[in-house]
Amino acid sequence: MAANKVSLANLADLKNASDDAIANYLNSLSFQQSHTMTDVRLAIGYGAFVIAAAAGGWDYYYGFENTKLYTAVAVAVYSLLQGALAFWISFVEQGTVYQGQAPNSGQKISIASFNAKKTEPLYRLKVTTQPAASEGKPETIELERSFTEWFDESGLFVAAPFQRFLASSIPVVGRADPKRVKSESRDLLEGDSDLLDAVMSAEAETTGTDKKSGGKKRKV
Amino acid sequence: MLSALGNPRQAAAQVLNFALVLSTAFMMWKGLSVVADSPSPIVVVLSGSMEPAFQRGDLLFLWNRNLLQETAVGEVVVYNVKEKDIPIVHRVVRKFGTGDEAKLLTKGDNNQADDTELYARGQDFLERKDIIGSVVAYMPFVGYVTIMLSEHPWLKTVMLGIMGLFAILQRE
Numbered sequence: 531m532a533a534n535k536v537s538l539a540n541l542a543d544l545k546n547a548s549d550d551a552i553a554n555y556l557n558s559l560s561f562q563q564s565h566t567m568t569d570v571r572l573a574i575g576y577g578a579f580v581i582a583a584a585a586g587g588w589d590y591y592y593g594f595e596n597t598k599l600y601t602a603v604a605v606a607v608y609s610l611l612q613g614a615l616a617f618w619i620s621f622v623e624q625g626t627v628y629q630g631q632a633p634n635s636g637q638k639i640s641i642a643s644f645n646a647k648k649t650e651p652l653y654r655l656k657v658t659t660q661p662a663a664s665e666g667k668p669e670t671i672e673l674e675r676s677f678t679e680w681f682d683e684s685g686l687f688v689a690a691p692f693q694r695f696l697a698s699s700i701p702v703v704g705r706a707d708p709k710r711v712k713s714e715s716r717d718l719l720e721g722d723s724d725l726l727d728a729v730m731s732a733e734a735e736t737t738g739t740d741k742k743s744g745g746k747k748r749k750v
Numbered sequence: 751m752l753s754a755l756g757n758p759r760q761a762a763a764q765v766l767n768f769a770l771v772l773s774t775a776f777m778m779w780k781g782l783s784v785v786a787d788s789p790s791p792i793v794v795v796l797s798g799s800m801e802p803a804f805q806r807g808d809l810l811f812l813w814n815r816n817l818l819q820e821t822a823v824g825e826v827v828v829y830n831v832k833e834k835d836i837p838i839v840h841r842v843v844r845k846f847g848t849g850d851e852a853k854l855l856t857k858g859d860n861n862q863a864d865d866t867e868l869y870a871r872g873q874d875f876l877e878r879k880d881i882i883g884s885v886v887a888y889m890p891f892v893g894y895v896t897i898m899l900s901e902h903p904w905l906k907t908v909m910l911g912i913m914g915l916f917a918i919l920q921r922e
Contacts (some may be wrong), residue, residue: 568759571763572763572766575769575770578770578773579766579769582774582777585776585777586776589780595789601783601784602784604777604780605784608777612770612774
């Protein structure tokens with residue numbers, strides 16, 4: 531991860547690198563990642579590709595005149611699949627970069643990341659969590675943080691502040707990784723008693739030297 | 751960027767992006783073929799035999815369906831000589847009979863003689879099924895790229911290689 535330098539001027543690269551880091555971090559906390567969305571997208575896409583390849587194949591071997599009807603059908607099916615793919619990406623995926631289940635509580639989490647606005651280098655996320663029991667309502671958190679918090683001046687990704695950001699802002703992640711929850715997230719801790727318990731027990735284990743009340747702000 | 755190759759799904763998604771660009775271009779071509787009912791609905795003029803109407807390097811758009819009227823004298827048509835794969839763009843100058851069995855004679859505007867010598871041995875006239883389309887529109891000059899690609903085939907490999915590299919390294 532830290533071996534790759536990301537161009538600080540390229541918002542798309544910054545976003546993609548951060549998106550990749552989410553999966554690495556959450557999976558390292560024993561979250562169970564669900565690949566269903568990606569798999570459906572790949573299935574539709576490769577299905578369309580296979581049809582195009584087949585059309586190319588029979589056209590090459592049997593000529594245009596003999597296979598006109600098959601080609602017409604193939605073009606129609608291909609267009610439908612491309613439309614389905616576009617629909618899937620725009621309306622179902624909607625920017626989702628991670629889907630999974632928390633290790634202990636089984637809570638489902640879905641994280642979508644949006645392209646940064648051109649004028650501001652902000653990483654924008656929308657996190658949706660849903661308790662494992664089917665009667666729980668899904669909760670949505672919208673987050674916006676500057677890339678400067680976890681990319682240094684040369685473009686290297688620094689994992690710790692990124693993980694602190696996620697653990698402090700998302701209760702499910704904070705429960706799984708209490709050491710990373712910044713103690714300044716008072717509102718979050720007070721609203722969520724499980725999280726508070728987890729953070730307190732984690733803080734009790736440490737000697738207290740890595741508890742920073744202000745956090746190290748990097749001036750850019 | 752390249753570290754994505756460690757994750758198979760991501761590698762598959764990047765390859766898919768490139769593959770879909772190629773296959774969409776191909777299917778658009780095939781779709782046009784089917785609609786125009788021609789195996790090659792866009793051709794490039796290779797010779798100067800139709801000057802001053804068409805120059806070498808012009809791009810021609812073909813239509814192979816006789817919806818309103820049959821192929822008539824004066825139409826510029828594209829045909830392949832039997833067993834050869836070179837499309838020839840010339841004008842119909844004589845027509846004998848009607849319907850699909852009508853016999854057609856073609857001649858390039860800039861040629862002295864008609865096409866009798868170009869036809870296959872023993873063939874004196876063209877039939878409607880030999881024609882792969884009539885010219886309905888054209889774009890000057892644009893086809894020169896194709897001429898360059900066919901005269902220097904290594905250009906094709908270079909172009910495809912560059913396109914592929916860009917598509918895989920970028921993730922926009």
